[in-house]
Amino acid sequence: MKGDIKDPNLRELGVKRILWADRQMPVLRKIRERFEKERPLEGRRMSACLHVTTETANLARTLKAGGADLVLCASNPLSTQDDVAAALTLEFGIPTYAVRGEDRDTYYAHIRAAVEHRPDVTMDDGADLVSVIHSDYPELHDQVVASMEETTTGVIRLRAMEKDGALKFPVVAVNDADCKHLFDNRYGTGQSTIDGILRATNVLLAGKVFVVAGYGWCGRGVANRARGLGARVVVTEVEPLRALEAVMDGFEVMPMAEAAKVGDLFCTLTGDIHVLRREHFEVMKDGALVANSGHFNVEIDIPALEGLAERVEKGVRPNVDGYVLADGRRIFVLGEGRLINLAAAEGHPASVMDMSFAVQALTTEWAIRNAGKLEAKVYGVPQEIDAWVARLKLETMGVAIDTLTEEQEKYLSSWEMGT
Structure with missing residues (x-):
């Protein structure tokens, strides 16, 4: 068995909890349905260093549905939900290296296990995965086409790397997307x-x-x-x-x-x-x-x-x-x-992580589509991804909004008309 989990017997509980969270993540579910048909991540080896929670599990399922060969490790020794790690590894076929309460040596051994998957796309929650690749795996610097970073802390670290000329591959600051920080960071x-x-x-x-x-x-x-x-x-x-x-x-x-x-x-x-x-x-x-x-x-x-x-x-x-x-x-x-x-708790509610992980999935697709065109610097999430996620989230909540009339669009795009 690939992966390192605490207890295989937690598998069934983990499956139940992952599917419960999935019911509250309709935007991500819609993306997963499209990914299953279009397979936009086909042939890509991915390593992700994230909090191993029920919500993350549904992101991982979406990436796999898109064709990614994915390995997951924990981004924090105390954030892992052991039943989720068991379910991901044994039920959903996503090797997961995460045990709640793991010591520092085990934590970094798990990160190295994810790096040794030899990824060409990475996903990070705090920039530890990217840091280990930069420090210890120079042979991967040219192989990684893009990385996604989800936290404020990670973006701070990565911008410092870019400023010092130390960043070796493109990174997208998913944390800075409006559908992430305005909702996940604030309400979550x-x-x-x-x-x-x-x-x-x-x-x-x-x-x-x-x-x-x-x-x-x-x-x-x-x-x-x-x-x-x-x-x-x-x-x-x-x-x-x-x-x-x-x-x-x-x-x-x-x-x-x-x-x-x-x-x-x-x-x-x-x-x-x-x-x-x-x-x-x-x-x-x-x-x-x-x-x-x-x-x-x-x-x-x-x-x-x-x-x-x-x-x-x-x-x-x-x-x-x-x-x-x-x-x-x-x-x-x-x-x-x-x-x-x-x-001490279960992390953010699934309904708010729905938006963050929808942005993650779509940004991963965008980065792969633009592989080879991106420089070794920190990029923002394209505005159209933010807008699409926001519109769909409103729809799933049963909320309708106005659209501009032709007259209003003309007024906003002109300068001749005054008071």
């Missing part, structure tokens, strides 16, 4: 992050001071949903325009040095390193809850917290570790500082 992250925090802690958010670090689309989603549950939301930012937006949206904005003193619960969503660090832990309240919903666990400086702690109480609750400081205060870290919405 907003709901699933709160879901993960509540599953891990079962705390009442009403009345709590909830500190949101970062006011990008993910931060906006979390801030709004926390406010909706009655929390007093404080936003921290480094970008003046985003900070101004947060103020105008009705949130308190202050530096983290001040927020650390008043917060009951903290969630980082920046894509940067050490957003919460030693000087912040030193002034936090006893019982402060610390979580991350940015891609990597580096947003919280856990080694610094370990250095301050006299002892660590592992597993206070599932996905909750307590750090006991010298003065007796406890700071609780959720999900080991990894993506809380996937570490």
Whole structure:
């Protein structure tokens, strides 16, 4: 058996859950039906490094339906759903290298297994796959015709590579598509992050001071949903325009040095390193809850917290570790500082991932159709893909919209007519 999964006996449960999610992904399902007929990915070897969830499984099924010879590995050690990995490998014939809770060595061994599939198309969720190819597999640099990147963090890394002249093949920033970040990042992250925090802690958010670090689309989603549950939301930012937006949206904005003193619960969503660090832990309240919903666990400086702690109480609750400081205060870290919405919950709802993965599938088709024409740089998703996905999503929701009249189209395309 190709792949590395935790338990083959989880196959049946995984199939049921994948098909349940598929019912809520009508746009992706429509693409899969077309792909089965047209086979636009025929003959392509694909490696994907993604969160192994029910929604991802339906993207993987769509890529395979299009003809891709696909291998999947996990993009986060705590985001894998073991029943989904079993179902993909054993039921749907997509070799999957992912075991929830795998250590760092296993995580990178799984990425290398995906790379050794010798792909000419890749798909990434955080740019780890692309980074390993660039660092350790120079023979693949000219073979990969395109890669798709789905996260803010990954796009940041890839743009840095492009700027330094280190990027060796074309990458499409799927994260920057409107049908992705305006919905997945905002509504998906907003709901699933709160879901993960509540599953891990079962705390009442009403009345709590909830500190949101970062006011990008993910931060906006979390801030709004926390406010909706009655929390007093404080936003921290480094970008003046985003900070101004947060103020105008009705949130308190202050530096983290001040927020650390008043917060009951903290969630980082920046894509940067050490957003919460030693000087912040030193002034936090006893019982402060610390979580991350940015891609990597580096947003919280856990080694610094370990250095301050006299002892660590592992597993206070599932996905909750307590750090006991010298003065007796406890700071609780959720999900080991990894993506809380996937570490403690199931990730984004299928209906919002329907749009993101529809964009992924269509962008993959577009990139393959343009193989050989793209340079080694970061591209945006073609606007017509965004528009098509949005139109079809509205249709599946039973929502109709207006169309421009001939007179209106003429007016918008002319300059002669004034007030």
